[in-house]
């Protein structure tokens with residue numbers, strides 16, 4: 001009898017213990033911050049927060065749906081590259097990730113030259129003395145690997161791959177916890193969920209953020225191009241074409257550049273199936289071919305050019321000719337649909353959207369991922385202020401500061417890029433004249449150009 005009672009006693013205790021264990025298991029699924037999506041932006045965000053001493057006692061989880069891959073720098077360049085601005089490079093330096101990139105490879109852009117095929121009006125961007133690069137061309141995979149390498153040194157951040165977020169729910173009335181469920185049934189709670197899950201963000205949809213989006217019915221064809229090796233390759237070229245598309249060459253290294261060529265979707269299908277020789281010919285045509293111009297446009301730009309010369313301003317004609325493309329590794333050719341999207345709000349209680357999840361732009365200005373990195377810098381600052389003030393991480397007041405500051409920067413940029421896309425999709429003479437004079441004037445008016453460059457560079461001063 002006594003033995004039986006003792007047994008019962010132990011059994012009950014055991015059951016109690018196991019229940020407690022289960023409940024601690026549930027609470028071990030609680031994190032201060034969960035970052036959903038480990039692309040360039042999400043991974044950099046997790047690393048930045050993890051390395052910030054203000055969050056030293058915070059538990060951070062990074063969930064990425066894709067498989068963990070062992071990556072080694074391949075001999076050939078990847079076709080997916082980004083033009084990083086100075087503020088992005090500073091961020092990567094701050095988290096010690098830049099050394100992995102500069103120790104491997106990147107293409108410094110010393111000058112950017114943009115010109116209009118319908119008028120030859122041109123604008124060039126360069127820093128004084130041609131010294132400091134205006135942008136840095138880095139392969140997306142290399143950037144991701146560099147940040148992942150650094151993330152391994154951060155013990156407050158746990159990274160889980162093959163973890164696809166399937167559902168999430170905002171905090172209930174009077175509560176602070178966000179609930180999140182994975183595809184395989186595992187659930188988590190957190191004080192702050194950061195949606196970094198790209199242009200088709202599930203977090204954005206599940207959390208009912210209002211979102212505006214449209215497709216341009218345009219595709220971007222990317223490829224790695226072979227160029228002559230007789231001179232250093234440090235100029236980025238961008239030519240606006242009569243069909244409303246543009247062709248950009250981004251320097252990787254001597255003899256190689258990465259191409260982005262946008263055009264309407266139907267034409268893209270045709271161009272993407274050309275043989276290697278015909279494809280290279282088509283690229284050279286787009287880069288070099290003299291386009292039929294309206295006499296009016298020519299006259300207007302010529303007159304303006306004379307006027308500028310008269311006032312001793314820098315000339316607006318092309319300062320240098322683009323290179324001739326010699327070949328293309330056809331395996332590197334790929335196509336991406338182009339669109340625009342913007343979430344009306346970036347935050348709600350306990351939730352913030354970051355990167356492409358919040359905003360998507362046309363690659364015309366090469367700003368997409370830089371806007372996302374700008375979000376990272378701002379969010380890191382705002383959350384540190386919240387913690388310093390003793391607030392919870394999901395506090396809407398602080399998150400609103402992030403939203404306001406970033407929308408003030410992102411919205412004009414998105415509108416300008418969208419406006420440019422519209423402006424360049426017309427051959428209507430008055431518009432061609434206007435945009436050509438616009439390019440000429442911007443090129444000649446050094447202060448305005450300086451302003452545009454500082455905008456594109458991410459306004460470092462504002463983020464400091």
Ligand SMILES: Cc1cc2nc3c(=O)[nH]c(=O)nc-3n(C[C@H](O)[C@H](O)[C@H](O)COP(=O)(O)OP(=O)(O)OC[C@H]3O[C@@H](n4cnc5c(N)ncnc54)[C@H](O)[C@@H]3O)c2cc1C
Pocket residue numbers: 036037038039040041042063064065066081082083084163164165166196197198199202220221222260336337354355356357363366367368369370371372
């Ligand atoms: C042709 C082209 C050229 C471009 N060129 C440039 C350029 O020169 N410069 C520039 O700045 N930008 C450029 N961009 C834009 C740039 O690629 C994007 O802005 C950038 O990739 C956005 O990064 P992200 O991390 O926000 O989103 P993504 O790169 O989309 O990453 C999202 C991540 O979240 C993961 N994920 C998605 N859903 C889930 C889920 N439910 N659960 C868990 N994980 C999930 C995905 O696997 C992915 O890893 C270009 C874009 C295109 C199409």
Ligand SMILES: *[C@@H]1O[C@H](CO)[C@@H](O)[C@H](O)[C@H]1NC(C)=O
Pocket residue numbers: 160161162163182184185186
């Ligand atoms: C689901 O995936 C997560 C993340 O990979 C893992 O921790 C968990 O054990 C998985 N659960 C099941 C039931 O497979």
